[in-house]
Amino acid sequence: MGKIITLLKLLPRLHQIILSVLVMITIGAIFIPSDDAEASRSTNTSLTGKIRLGEQAGSGASGENTTNDTKTNGYAYPVPLAFRTPEPPSADEIARNTQESGSLDLNGSLDLNESALTQVTDNPVVEPEEERESSEEFTVRSGDTLAALFKRAGLTARDVYEITQLPKAKKNLLKIMPGEEIIIVKDDAGQLKRVVYHLDPISTLKICKDDKGYSEEIIKKTVESRTKFASATISSNFWNAGVGAGLTPNQIMQLATIFGWDIDFALDLRQGDNFAILFEEEYADGEFLRNGNILAAEFYNQGDRYTAVRYKDGNYYSDEGRSMRKAFLRSPVDFKYVSSSFNPRRLHPVTGQVKAHRGVDYVAAVGTPIKAAGKGRVIKSGYNQYNGNYVFIKHNETYTTKYLHLKKRKVKQGQTVKQGQIIGTLGSTGRVTGAHLHYEFIVNGVHRNPRTVKLPQSLPIDSKEKSSFLALSKQLMAKLEQNKQVQLASQ
Ligand SMILES: [Zn+2]
Known part of the structure; x- marks a missing residue:
């Protein structure tokens, strides 16, 4: 006990008081039955650490070093000490460190205490190895x-002259953009030490000046x-599903392009x-x-399964090696x-009735770009x-395709596209009540539904690449499936 009092003198007055109280509690805790100590812990968790001190000092229990019981509503939860808020050592913790050493102190030496104390109270001062720079x-x-x-x-x-004599600096620094x-890093005398310029997210140009000159x-x-x-599973629309899956707008469009x-x-x-x-993802x-890339x-x-695998040629193929690109x-x-992309029985924009209709209507804002579904020749570009x-x-x-009610036509008759x-661009010209594209798909002179019509099969991957592609495809599709299973299991 005499040694603890010696130790107290090393601490500021307030800490002395706190520590004195702790010591009293400690002494009390040694003599109070452990059930009482447990009750204290459940009523005031902030006391937990302090009372625990008493237990350690008193019993020297080592089993509690890693977990600390917190009681709530009669249940005890082990709370790992590591979950405690990491903060600079408080007076309590200093006291605890001291006290923990102090339990050794009962049969150890004072030197241990002092070293423990020094270790905790000293603020480590990091001296810069180099001279100061700004x-x-x-x-x-x-x-x-x-x-x-x-x-x-x-x-x-x-500085400007010397730096522009360096080839990489000359190449990159003379075309800086707003x-x-x-x-710019200078030493404390205001002399140039370094110039740092990020060329792109990966490369950085670093120019150094020292006694030997510029490098x-x-x-x-x-x-x-x-x-x-x-x-993702689509519940409202594809865009929202993509966003919900954590994809960027660019990735959502990429996905739509791959299966387009x-x-x-x-x-x-x-x-x-x-x-x-x-x-x-690149890091x-x-x-x-x-x-x-995807x-x-x-x-x-709608129950049909489509697959796509990216090959080293930059193109996508189905898992069996058929090109994703098709004629249309x-x-x-x-x-x-x-x-209104989720309205299979949409009303016709003119009559307001659902009716057999020789084409497909896409309702979108005036000015929306309209694409040629496939390559071909413009046989009509006009107005009526x-x-x-x-x-x-x-x-x-x-095959022939027709595009109606355009705001503007951007191709001329006879032109290849x-x-x-x-x-x-999409518009509301002609006999319409609202802006939309009326699109027709004609096969051998007969109007067909462009969304369901069987389209010419695309070419498979080059035969020389086939086995290599199939190996890659097998590996990636297995990995995809494995991830799906893991996700299913976690839901
Ligand atoms: Zn129509």
Whole structure:
């Protein structure tokens, strides 16, 4: 006990009082039956640590080092000490550290206590190894030259000259753009030490000045690719499902593009349709950099299963190796523009009745771009009072597509068009009550439903690549399936 009092003298007065109280409690706790100690713990958790001190000092129990019981409503929950709020050591903790050593102190030496005390109370002061330097970030302004920015940074004309003699600096710093940042580091005498300029998210140009003169290097972060999984079931619409799965707008559009030859994302999706994808994420030095490609995807649309696997040629193929690209897009309008895409029995925009209709209507904002469903030749680009502005495209002897009520036509009669080329914008010209695209798909002179018509099969992957592709496809689709199972199990 005498040793503890000696120790108390090392502490400030307030801590002395607290510690004195603790010591009293400690002594009390040794003699009070353990049930009482438990009661105290359940009524005031903030006391837990203090009372525990008493137990440790008294019994030297080592089993409680890792967990600490907290009682709530009569149940005891083990609370790992690691979950306690990490804070700078408080007077209590200093006391505890001391006291814990103090339990050793009963048969150990005072030196132990002092070292424990010193260790906790001393604030570690980190002395900078190098001389002090100050770093400041300068934003390139409109019309800035490197010389102007350096002048603003208080650098000498000689610094500018010497730096622009370095080849990498010359190449990159003489074409700085407004908004870019240049970091300038000086020593405490105001002399230039470093210039740091981020060339892109991965590469940084670093120019150093020391006794030997100026030097430069480009530092590159290590980029690694990780494979991620996402999946969703559509309940309101595809966009929301994609967002809900954590996909970016760009990834949602990519997914729609991959399956855009098979599925009309504007009109053919139904509640319960679902998808799962594997995609790349790139990390630079462990920090998220950007999303990479979709590697594999599976889409269930109205009970039909579609798959896509990205091959090293950058193209997507079904898991069996058929090209995703086909002669026709399922929809000439990107789904993101189309409203009421979940209304299979939509009303005709003119008559207000559901009726047999030789085409498909896409309701969207005036000005929405309209794409050629396939490559072909424009056989009509004109205007009349019924069709408004219209474009007809003949793809070959079998297939013709027609686009009506356009606001603007962007192709001329006789012109050839590529698949996906913008041929006009959606409008409300001709006999209509509201803006929409009326789209017709004609096979051998007969109007067919473009959303269900059997389309020419696409070519499979090159035979030389087939076995290599199938191995990749098998591996990715297995991984996709495995992730789906894991997710199902966790729901
Ligand atoms: Zn129509």
